[in-house]
Amino acid sequence: MTETIIKSAVLETTAVRPEQYPTAGLPEIAIIGKSNVGKSSFINTMAGRKGLARTSGAPGKTRVINFYNIDGRLRFVDLPGYGYAKVSRDESAKWQKMIEGYLRGRKTLVLVIFLLDIRHEPSANDKMMADWFLHYGHNIQYVATKSDKITRSALQKNLSIIRKSIAPEGLGRGREILPFSSLTRAGREELWEVLQNMEALNPGAE
Numbered sequence: 431m432t433e434t435i436i437k438s439a440v441l442e443t444t445a446v447r448p449e450q451y452p453t454a455g456l457p458e459i460a461i462i463g464k465s466n467v468g469k470s471s472f473i474n475t476m477a478g479r480k481g482l483a484r485t486s487g488a489p490g491k492t493r494v495i496n497f498y499n500i501d502g503r504l505r506f507v508d509l510p511g512y513g514y515a516k517v518s519r520d521e522s523a524k525w526q527k528m529i530e531g532y533l534r535g536r537k538t539l540v541l542v543i544f545l546l547d548i549r550h551e552p553s554a555n556d557k558m559m560a561d562w563f564l565h566y567g568h569n570i571q572y573v574a575t576k577s578d579k580i581t582r583s584a585l586q587k588n589l590s591i592i593r594k595s596i597a598p599e600g601l602g603r604g605r606e607i608l609p610f611s612s613l614t615r616a617g618r619e620e621l622w623e624v625l626q627n628m629e630a631l632n633p634g635a636e
Contacts, residue, residue, distance in 0.1 A: 431619045432619075434618070436478045438499070438500070439482050440498065441497070442497045442499040444495070448535060451497070451536070452499075454538045458505045458506075458538045458539050459506050459541050460541070462543070462544055463511060464511055464547075467511065467545045468612060470508070472545060473498060473508060475610075495532055507539075512525065540569065540628065541569050541570075541571055542563055542569065544559070546572060546575065547575055547576055548579070548588050548589070557595065571608070572592075572597075573607070574588070574592060578611040578613045585609060592607055605624075608620055
């Protein structure tokens with residue numbers, strides 16, 4: 431499979447309120463998952479840039495929405511991680527309002543990439559978010575991160591556990607859960623193929 435080369439990837443803006451979002455126009459790919467699921471590493475791997483999104487050993491560090499412009503063609507939108515126990519209730523409610531405000535109101539949102547840790551069964555918060563996405567009719571691509579942390583023989587078993595837990599009635603829209611590793615870059619090209627096959631992201635699409 432030919433490697434996808436990204437020529438330009440920049441942090442376009444950081445926002446906490448809708449009026450701070452960049453001007454609409456480019457299709458946007460929202461990236462969400464619980465704290466410490468590997469969102470920053472995922473973005474860096476997909477964009478082919480080591481330091482584009484800052485990684486941290488401290489879960490719950492991202493408290494804003496980061497918009498990354500990829501080749502002037504689409505945006506990756508990094509949403510704050512959820513479910514971090516050491517965050518105050520007020521702070522958690524503020525993050526939830528920020529996330530829901532973006533997901534419900536952003537017309538240029540074409541896909542939600544939902545990151546799940548392949549090593550663990552989805553949490554109650556994961557299931558709640560999945561139900562929320564389905565309720566509002568979002569197009570979802572599930573991605574199981576940290577696939578390098580388990581053996582090859584355990585891969586399908588763990589994917590099956592996640593699938594049955596997160597979407598017992600089926601994933602919908604013909605999608606599967608894609609295993610992904612920022613260390614080995616496994617799954618990167620498969621995911622870029624998903625993005626490039628979407629009509630809204632095709633060159634010349636209106």
